[in-house]
Amino acid sequence: MSNPLVAGQNAKLSTSQLTLQFNVDHASSIDLDASAILLAKTGKVSSDVDFVFFNQPRHASGAVSQEDGSTFSVDLSKVPPHLERIAFVLTVEQGLSALAGGYSFRLFGAGDDFTFDGQGAGRPEKSLIVCELYRRNDEWKVKVVDQGFAGGMAPLAEHFGVEVEGGAGQATPRETPSAAKPGPEAKKSINLSKITLDKKGDTISLEKTSSSFGKIHVNLNWNPGGGGGAKKGLLGSLLGGGKSGGIDLDLGCMYEFRDGTKGIVQALGRHFGSLDSAPYIFLDGDDRTGAVNAGENLYINGKHWSDVKRVMIFAFIYEGVPNWAQTDGRVVIKTPDQPEIEIRMDASGSQQNFCVIAMLENRDGALHISKEVNYFAGHQVADKQYGFGFRWKAGRK
Template sequence: MVTTLIAGQNAKLANQKLTFRLLVGNVQNVSLDASAILLANTGKVSSDDDFIFFNQPTHPSGALIQQEGATFAVDLSNVPGHLERIAFVLTADPGLSALSDGYRFELTGTTDQFDFSGQGAGRPEKSLIVCELYRRNGDWKVKAVDQGFAGGMAPLAEHFGVDVEGSPDQASPTPTAAPTPPPKPQEKSSVNLSKITLDKKGDTISLEKKSASFGKIHINLNWNQTAGTGKKGLLGALMGKQGGIDLDLGCMFEFKDGTKGIVQALGKHFGSLEQPPYIFLDGDDRTGSINQGENLYINGKQWSDIKRVMVFAFIYEGVANWAETNGRVSIKAPDQPEIEIQMDASGRNENFCVIAMLENNNGDLSISKEVNYFSSHKPADDHYGFGFQWKTGSK
């Protein structure tokens, strides 16, 4: 049975030998390249041999072989111990927006069968990390990444530590042909990420205003409704019942003048975007079945008055297994890269997770990955020092 992944979702692999295949729809006047990069725990290659492409189709270990332009044979049992991740990359010239029918990948083994479909329309990036296979606690997992780079193959490869060489005059292949080696840039290329993932707890990024304000800051929570095994569905896996899990998004906030408050569906504190607290929760998805998930908005025109916003999610009822939710939060602001935070946890059964902290750092927007788990709102508040008085609430 084929498991269809969504962006950011991961799944455990049962097979060591797999075939990865990248597919695109009918395209014209588009040059496509497919490649793969084996990475150490530093996020970099250990040598240029770890970059697999047309002129170098086989990794010395035998762990990865590019059989055709868009098909790779993978043998995870041969991956050297110092390498922990395999990233599969698609490059499109003049850009992903030319893939009007989108793209998809298939990952198959004896029992493993996964696929993913991504969109190209409206995306100006030229390179895309499509999928990753990664080692975690001795097991291998697959993750649908769908993360774009504004530059082409050369800056992306250099980002991973590859010493890029080649001729800029080499022709690019057709969609079904084998990929050409990346050209050598005329000068050092800077990598402009269209999506930045904060991987580790404590990772922080600071966004500078590019106009008078940050505009509308959009915080989205989404999760996988179909996780779990058997016929119980997600809630059967998480809470022993039939149905979808009620994973709620909210925040605690503090203004520079000392004003504090909370925005969440519990107690119907949905806030407001145009008047204090200038933070608004647009609804309450009790199942996770709404494609857009749950959305929190901050009026960036008022960011100068805000001191900090603590973004959280919690299970309204039942016993949580956060590892099964594949929960993820994205934070977007106009003219800024998208920031993604995965709610990665294994075996955590607390009902409350502090996902991120947004802080006003001399006018800049500083975002840090927290992913700290608590039994409820109060111990989270005690930890972060908001100082609210708590009582039992309902929706």
């Protein structure tokens, strides 16, 4: 009996001999390719030989072979020690939305049988990291990633640290191995130390690399519009590019622990929290002028992550006229020994003064991060939507 997985979920593997089969319902006119990419601990490719695709169907180690267009054989016992992940990807030239019936995969071997059903409708991305097999503490696991890239194979290759010749728009799956060799016109590779959650609802799940997550750092920052000039604060250009006078943006969070304890950390009411005692969440100050280059920072004590149920990260305009579309606001979530997670506040012009940016959840001990970027008229309306159940009254700094 198969075990269905959902996006972001992982499961232990009990065998090293596995078969991965893709099943895609599509018309014959759709150009679709499946590939496997073997990655080092950094999440980057070590060499162009670590791509397995139709024109290079077998890895030199014998760890991965493409048997046909939709089937891969995997022998985890043959994965070289310096390689710790195998990512399986799909590329659809017409975009995932062309897969009206969606896509699925089945990963099976002696004692293992896992399945996943993914959606294609409404998705403009042309390439997709479907799942990955990864080694952790001498054990292998499977994880459903389901992360798409709008530009096709080139941005996906860049995501894995590959330098692409001739610009991102010119690379295709068939060019990938040669594109991995840097040339005089090669573009700079994207550093895999940062992963961007592009669309509302995008998620990623981080697992502990040691006994705890350490200090989880949430930074809110921005670039002023028009390029050049000094940083003015996340809302420094809201009033037509002038000084930030009158604009006061606050970073904060609503939290809920597994024992039912709930609370808020924010500058309003001077609820700055504490890192070393409950609630183990700390706001390092209140930038009321937008002049602090480091932006606003919130810290979560990862040693107590097992006590946490969820943490909702928000930004709130305490003073000033909301015009989020004039900013390049972004939150970066940093965790030791993990890739940075970037979330951009990509509103098209909301006039609400409260933005729920991200939700951090404890899912079986993992740190699950989802992009929200939902706008509300204030704390109370957002609370009602997300169900924390606080009692509200007017507050001051």
